[in-house]
Amino acid sequence: xxxxxxxxxxxxxxxxxxxxxxxxxxxARADGTCPANVKEEVVKIMINNGAEKMPDEKRLSLExxxxxxxxxxxxxxxxxxxxxxxxxxxxxxxxxxWYEEMSCCGYDxxxxxxxxxxxxxxxxxxxxxxxxxxxxxxxxxxxxxxGFLPVAMDSVHLANAxxxxxxxxxAVIAAANTNINLVQPxxxxxxxxxxxxxxxxxxxxxxxxxxxxxxxxxxxxxDQ
Numbered sequence: 001x002x003x004x005x006x007x008x009x010x011x012x013x014x015x016x017x018x019x020x021x022x023x024x025x026x027x028a029r030a031d032g033t034c035p036a037n038v039k040e041e042v043v044k045i046m047i048n049n050g051a052e053k054m055p056d057e058k059r060l061s062l063e064x065x066x067x068x069x070x071x072x073x074x075x076x077x078x079x080x081x082x083x084x085x086x087x088x089x090x091x092x093x094x095x096x097x098w099y100e101e102m103s104c105c106g107y108d109x110x111x112x113x114x115x116x117x118x119x120x121x122x123x124x125x126x127x128x129x130x131x132x133x134x135x136x137x138x139x140x141x142x143x144x145x146x147g148f149l150p151v152a153m154d155s156v157h158l159a160n161a162x163x164x165x166x167x168x169x170x171a172v173i174a175a176a177n178t179n180i181n182l183v184q185p186x187x188x189x190x191x192x193x194x195x196x197x198x199x200x201x202x203x204x205x206x207x208x209x210x211x212x213x214x215x216x217x218x219x220x221x222x223d224q
Contacts, residue, residue, distance in 0.1 A: 089218025133159030
């Protein structure tokens with residue numbers, strides 16, 4: 001009888017462990033911050049609201065509501081951070097880096113272009129492939145003397161890649177077309193710059209703290 005009781009307890013424990021492992025594999029984050037399918041939910045909400053066809057003002061309002069709803073997901077994943085020295089500048093803010101991370105940015109003063117590599121760490125969490133997918137935004141700012149001001153912003157589109165193995169290296173290229181005086185004249189002067197990576201929710205200013213993404217501060221030079 002005791003043998004059967006022990007066998008029953010062992011079977012129940014094994015079933016419990018299996019159920020837990022299945023739960024994790026189906027979407028639960030092991031660190032307990034947000035479920036792995038949370039970004040798919042963001043994409044779905046934006047699709048259902050027709051965000052792609054919204055005027056910018058209305059879309060940004062929707063994104064602000066989503067920011068409030070999903071802000072708790074911004075907890076950084078310390079085990080997934082790039083090692084010290086891997087960044088070309090100072091990482092001044094970290095959101096969740098489970099899915100993507102930006103280690104560096106640079107500026108081409110002759111072409112007035114910022115280039116920021118983005119490491120994509122997961123094959124999921126970016127929306128269905130090839131569409132709707134989602135976007136990795138990067139807002140680039142330059143110090144004005146009294147604070148950072150926006151100079152360039154753009155994004156790169158990406159989607160889920162089931163059956164493929166991460167990581168992948170994307171890049172966001174952005175032309176300086178706002179507050180141009182901050183990157184002129186091309187006199188060889190140095191400037192402090194800040195780049196903000198934010199998945200799907202467009203950064204609205206130079207103090208923006210992304211839920212998914214990070215902020216890098218670094219130096220640029222305005223050579224001819």
